[in-house]
Amino acid sequence: MKSGGFFVSCIIHNNFVYNTSVHSVRERWRMASVFPVGRIVEPPDLVDRSEFVGELRQRLLDGQSLMIAGPRRIGKSSLAREVLRQVREAGAYTAKVDLFYVTSVEEFASKFLQSILENRVGVIAQATRAMEGVRKLLSRAEIRAKLHDLELGITLGNRDADPLELLETAVMTAERLAARDGRRMVVLLDEFQEIDRLGGEPLLKRLRALFQEQSHTVYLFLGSQTTLMQTIFADRRQAFYRFAAMMVMPPIPENAWRDYVFKRFMENGMRLTETGFRLLYERTGGHPYCMMAVAYNALVYANLQGLQHVTADVMDFAYEQALSQLQAIYDVQWQELHRFKHADAVLMALVNGTRPYTLPLSRSQVAQGLEYLMRLSVIERGEGRGEYKLVEPMFGEWLKRKQEL
Ligand SMILES: Nc1ncnc2c1ncn2[C@@H]1O[C@H](COP(=O)(O)OP(=O)(O)O)[C@@H](O)[C@H]1O
Numbered sequence: 001m002k003s004g005g006f007f008v009s010c011i012i013h014n015n016f017v018y019n020t021s022v023h024s025v026r027e028r029w030r031m032a033s034v035f036p037v038g039r040i041v042e043p044p045d046l047v048d049r050s051e052f053v054g055e056l057r058q059r060l061l062d063g064q065s066l067m068i069a070g071p072r073r074i075g076k077s078s079l080a081r082e083v084l085r086q087v088r089e090a091g092a093y094t095a096k097v098d099l100f101y102v103t104s105v106e107e108f109a110s111k112f113l114q115s116i117l118e119n120r121v122g123v124i125a126q127a128t129r130a131m132e133g134v135r136k137l138l139s140r141a142e143i144r145a146k147l148h149d150l151e152l153g154i155t156l157g158n159r160d161a162d163p164l165e166l167l168e169t170a171v172m173t174a175e176r177l178a179a180r181d182g183r184r185m186v187v188l189l190d191e192f193q194e195i196d197r198l199g200g201e202p203l204l205k206r207l208r209a210l211f212q213e214q215s216h217t218v219y220l221f222l223g224s225q226t227t228l229m230q231t232i233f234a235d236r237r238q239a240f241y242r243f244a245a246m247m248v249m250p251p252i253p254e255n256a257w258r259d260y261v262f263k264r265f266m267e268n269g270m271r272l273t274e275t276g277f278r279l280l281y282e283r284t285g286g287h288p289y290c291m292m293a294v295a296y297n298a299l300v301y302a303n304l305q306g307l308q309h310v311t312a313d314v315m316d317f318a319y320e321q322a323l324s325q326l327q328a329i330y331d332v333q334w335q336e337l338h339r340f341k342h343a344d345a346v347l348m349a350l351v352n353g354t355r356p357y358t359l360p361l362s363r364s365q366v367a368q369g370l371e372y373l374m375r376l377s378v379i380e381r382g383e384g385r386g387e388y389k390l391v392e393p394m395f396g397e398w399l400k401r402k403q404e405l
């Protein structure tokens with residue numbers, strides 16, 4: 001079979017079919033995105049989350065802060081965006097910061113503050129990473145007029161202000177703004193485990209002390225390193241103990257995927273076969289990102305070949321393509337594992353179906369390897385006692401093939 005080659009891999013990352021050479025292949029190709037991969041998904045592509053979104057929305061509007069920890073690429077950010085959209089619709093103010101890309105406390109403060117102020121001044125086109133940029137923004141007369149009652153001048157006016165003080169100002173501004181305008185403020189802090197890298201315990205303590213005093217502002221914390229998040233929120237010694245209710249992301253049921261995938265192919269003039277679907281669901285283990293990536297490749301391939309039936313063969317081809325596109329992500333993930341003692345060896349044993357405790361390692365070394373893998377959200381506990389399974393079966397398959405090379 002001929003591979004989709006360069007342009008298939010270039011569109012998979014953007015997911016908007018803007019390449020005219022692709023577009024002209026088939027008129028029926030929808031200009032909207034189909035099977036969005038690797039970016040925020042919105043309804044109606046957000047499969048099976050409406051009930052959970054509704055619950056989160058309600059709890060936040062009721063004033064409860066929440067925390068969701070779960071592996072990468074299972075749909076936390078997409079879910080949270082929809083929650084934010086809905087609470088906004090209900091009249092709340094919202095703000096969000098993704099800490100993954102934040103490199104300093106000052107940058108955190110500056111991004112946070114801008115996001116808060118947007119509720120009053122409208123979208124700030126070029127968000128700035130430095131507080132200096134925020135100061136410039138605030139020096140504009142029309143902006144100042146909209147924010148005159150927020151007492152922003154004191155700390156921000158001081159160019160030598162400590163970054164922590166700036167962050168404090170941001171946090172307090174969220175509350176002040178919400179109180180002044182009689183709104184609830186919902187703040188999304190994505191990849192919150194990064195707080196550890198930015199400032200460790202002292203930063204956490206400071207934040208917690210501030211958060212606790214707020215009555216209008218609630219927080220939705222997301223994190224992709226499950227154990228670290230659990231330590232931050234559940235460990236008594238930690239500052240965030242009991243601050244937020246831990247919510248568990250429910251897996252997407254097979255039937256919800258089935259309805260969605262069959263429907264999408266149908267809308268594109270193709271019929272997915274039952275064995276095609278089985279292959280898709282079983283090989284990806286129903287992992288959201290992988291499901292979407294494989295389905296998308298199948299759609300592109302069937303479309304280019306003018307196929308009307310998406311069979312198991314087509315899906316198998318799409319699976320291989322998706323696996324090679326995941327190479328870059330999995331390479332990094334594997335490299336990261338080497339930094340954690342015994343994590344790589346223990347994972348290889350699991351991938352090969354050998355019991356980790358039969359490895360030439362001590363029991364405590366194996367236990368440590370397992371613990372790291374859990375902490376990195378690469379594995380999770382299986383049904384039986386002492387059983388573990390890979391969060392992303394395609395990562396396992398990739399590893400298996402790597403070791404055979
Ligand atoms: N509910 C869902 N329905 C459909 N696809 C999803 C869903 N959740 C996640 N995905 C897929 O996974 C990708 C990653 O989602 P994202 O929200 O960024 O996850 P996370 O924040 O957990 O890393 C999305 O681009 C999409 O392809």
Ligand SMILES: [Mg+2]
Nearest residue numbers: 076077078190
């Ligand atoms: Mg995310």
